[in-house]
Amino acid sequence: MKISIAQFGLGPIGLETLRLAATKPWARIIGAIDIDPAKAGRDVGEVVGSTDGPWGVRVYADAATILGQEPDVVMHTTSSYLANVMDQLLLCIEAGSSVVSTCEELAYPFRKHPELSRKLDEAARKEGVAVAGVGVNPGFVMDKLLLTLSAVSQRVDSARAVRIVDASKRRLPLQKKIGAGMTVEEFRAQVEAGVIKHHGLPESIAMVADGLGIALDDISETIEPKIATSKVTTQFLTVEAGQVAGVHQIARGTRSGEEKIYMELQMYVGAPESSDTLSLSGVPDISLTVPGGTHGDVATASVAVNSIPAILDAPTGLRTARDLPLHFLAPNAQP
Amino acid sequence: MKISIAQFGLGPIGLETLRLAATKPWARIIGAIDIDPAKAGRDVGEVVGSTDGPWGVRVYADAATILGQEPDVVMHTTSSYLANVMDQLLLCIEAGSSVVSTCEELAYPFRKHPELSRKLDEAARKEGVAVAGVGVNPGFVMDKLLLTLSAVSQRVDSARAVRIVDASKRRLPLQKKIGAGMTVEEFRAQVEAGVIKHHGLPESIAMVADGLGIALDDISETIEPKIATSKVTTQFLTVEAGQVAGVHQIARGTRSGEEKIYMELQMYVGAPESSDTLSLSGVPDISLTVPGGTHGDVATASVAVNSIPAILDAPTGLRTARDLPLHFLAPNAQP
Numbered sequence: 232m233k234i235s236i237a238q239f240g241l242g243p244i245g246l247e248t249l250r251l252a253a254t255k256p257w258a259r260i261i262g263a264i265d266i267d268p269a270k271a272g273r274d275v276g277e278v279v280g281s282t283d284g285p286w287g288v289r290v291y292a293d294a295a296t297i298l299g300q301e302p303d304v305v306m307h308t309t310s311s312y313l314a315n316v317m318d319q320l321l322l323c324i325e326a327g328s329s330v331v332s333t334c335e336e337l338a339y340p341f342r343k344h345p346e347l348s349r350k351l352d353e354a355a356r357k358e359g360v361a362v363a364g365v366g367v368n369p370g371f372v373m374d375k376l377l378l379t380l381s382a383v384s385q386r387v388d389s390a391r392a393v394r395i396v397d398a399s400k401r402r403l404p405l406q407k408k409i410g411a412g413m414t415v416e417e418f419r420a421q422v423e424a425g426v427i428k429h430h431g432l433p434e435s436i437a438m439v440a441d442g443l444g445i446a447l448d449d450i451s452e453t454i455e456p457k458i459a460t461s462k463v464t465t466q467f468l469t470v471e472a473g474q475v476a477g478v479h480q481i482a483r484g485t486r487s488g489e490e491k492i493y494m495e496l497q498m499y500v501g502a503p504e505s506s507d508t509l510s511l512s513g514v515p516d517i518s519l520t521v522p523g524g525t526h527g528d529v530a531t532a533s534v535a536v537n538s539i540p541a542i543l544d545a546p547t548g549l550r551t552a553r554d555l556p557l558h559f560l561a562p563n564a565q566p
Numbered sequence: 567m568k569i570s571i572a573q574f575g576l577g578p579i580g581l582e583t584l585r586l587a588a589t590k591p592w593a594r595i596i597g598a599i600d601i602d603p604a605k606a607g608r609d610v611g612e613v614v615g616s617t618d619g620p621w622g623v624r625v626y627a628d629a630a631t632i633l634g635q636e637p638d639v640v641m642h643t644t645s646s647y648l649a650n651v652m653d654q655l656l657l658c659i660e661a662g663s664s665v666v667s668t669c670e671e672l673a674y675p676f677r678k679h680p681e682l683s684r685k686l687d688e689a690a691r692k693e694g695v696a697v698a699g700v701g702v703n704p705g706f707v708m709d710k711l712l713l714t715l716s717a718v719s720q721r722v723d724s725a726r727a728v729r730i731v732d733a734s735k736r737r738l739p740l741q742k743k744i745g746a747g748m749t750v751e752e753f754r755a756q757v758e759a760g761v762i763k764h765h766g767l768p769e770s771i772a773m774v775a776d777g778l779g780i781a782l783d784d785i786s787e788t789i790e791p792k793i794a795t796s797k798v799t800t801q802f803l804t805v806e807a808g809q810v811a812g813v814h815q816i817a818r819g820t821r822s823g824e825e826k827i828y829m830e831l832q833m834y835v836g837a838p839e840s841s842d843t844l845s846l847s848g849v850p851d852i853s854l855t856v857p858g859g860t861h862g863d864v865a866t867a868s869v870a871v872n873s874i875p876a877i878l879d880a881p882t883g884l885r886t887a888r889d890l891p892l893h894f895l896a897p898n899a900q901p
């Protein structure tokens with residue numbers, strides 16, 4: 232019995248999750264939802280650029296047609312903001328579908344959006360489905376992997392995660408999104424306008440704090456420009472020395488002013504090397520490094536698709552990567 | 567409501583799991599089982615060297631007295647061989663207790679001991695309890711952590727795990743167990759006699775193979791001496807150049823002669839630096855390093871105690887680290 236899957240949102244991440252899901256023998260793609268008139272009405276295989284030709288299922292501008300077929304799971308990839316996607320998520324839930332979403336604020340929404348969290352949890356329980364925000368960051372590298380490492384801890388006093396991403400080889404929208412090539416003034420204006428921001432550090436901090444049993448009374452975040460010290464040329468653009476090369480975000484979880492959890496993201500063109508470094512202070516002190524780092528887009532699609540059996544197997548309600556078992560799912564495995 | 571815990575076996579690992587469990591506010595230690603006449607009859611706190619004075623519970627030479635009190639969980643740390651501990655495990659199960667055991671062969675016993683696995687699984691289901699072999703290696707570093715990393719994989723073709731342990735700072739029994747200070751002939755005789763061997767590489771390979779959906783038709787293992795190239799002096803002993811410094815074990819999982827999973831353990835005195843390195847080849851290629859490595863004894867106790875809520879929450883039967891969620895358990899967390 233194959234798992235029927237609908238895709239909600241056909242941006243770069245949605246295309247990637249859909250392409251990957253289609254390679255799994257246990258998956259049956261029943262269609263996609265996207266309001267872009269350039270996509271709606273077309274064959275899904277054609278939109279994702281499949282070399283296998285058309286898939287015989289369509290992209291719809293409205294959600295009702297596909298959700299009326301009651302997909303087992305919806306892969307949801309439309310926005311970073313939970314408030315913006317509540318209606319979409321509730322539509323899926325009310326159709327009786329479980330949801331894995333790359334909405335960053337959904338990865339661990341309890342602190343920033345307690346009311347929306349409660350509403351989603353109640354709706355999902357009522358309909359007998361499970362919903363989770365999943366992805367690589369938030370959802371894996373800085374939180375799930377750190378919590379997994381903590382299995383070897385007798386005591387944990389504080390935690391750190393530092394992720395450095397060389398954006399030079401990433402897609403143009405991402406290079407623009409991090410402000411590469413802007414002046415510092417332009418960058419600050421875009422931060423002010425809410426345009427430049429990686430979402431998810433406070434969510435990762437909240438998940439780690441709850442997982443490790445570290446009580447926090449504040450989570451704060453800063454977004455600064457990373458300035459190019461020499462000229463950087465990528466496939467898509469050139470950044471002069473003194474211009475902005477990308478973002479440098481730091482989030483801190485504190486109790487009584489004392490820093491307990493520190494998370495830092497440097498995402499810029501010209502970074503010498505990508506890497507993810509996690510560390511726990513306590514008994515023992517232990518750290519872990521992913522040299523080269525985890526590629527955001529590839530890994531996000533992986534985690535989303537690999538989460539499908541876990542979400543179908545999970546207790547109903549609002550779940551998170553904290554409690555979902557996350558592993559690679561072999562192509563021939565029947566979830 | 568505290569979790570009642572009995573300790574089965576008071577060797578170095580058992581003492582460490584017991585000391586750690588006693589620091590958890592949710593744990594109530596009800597006693598320990600050990601056949602050593604130097605321990606039986608004494609107060610458990612005294613035997614573990616507690617600075618808090620006596621704990622008011624005893625060590626018994628026989629299992630019946632403690633198991634008669636129906637502990638929620640037994641922490642079992644007596645032997646590496648599943649066949650040797652079957653009777654002990656079945657006693658615990660029949661008493662209605664769930665079990666976390668550091669028996670290496672129990673970490674993933676299905677391939678080497680299919681009959682014993684079936685017997686344990688049936689007994690545990692019948693009694694409504696869960697049983698798992700847990701620890702750092704096997705059970706975490708080379709298998710669970712590798713499977714967790716695979717969450718970011720779109721495809722996995724092969725896997726490697728290399729663990730290098732500088733045994734210089736480890737306890738004397740461990741330095742002796744790996745043959746430090748022996749001649750090559752003595753080492754080989756001890757390997758032949760089954761005395762020198764780290765248990766668990768084939769178990770880790772089997773867990774990873776099943777988790778990643780990699781079919782294997784053979785798992786093989788070699789045990790070679792690591793020869794000291796210069797004189798090494800530890801707190802306990804001296805190894806001359808040309809003598810054995812420790813073990814070098816390699817295990818391979820193959821299909822049609824092609825190597826799919828490779829695991830290597832170097833555990834010797836004088837290793838330049840301890841480290842654990844895991845890697846997955848596929849899409850993407852990704853690796854992870856724990857600089858300094860995970861300390862075997864400290865981490866094994868951590869994993870065993872941190873597994874207690876997971877084993878109580880798990881479906882009944884024989885479970886493994888593959889499906890148990892493993893995280894640090896905060897002292898103030900109510901599992």
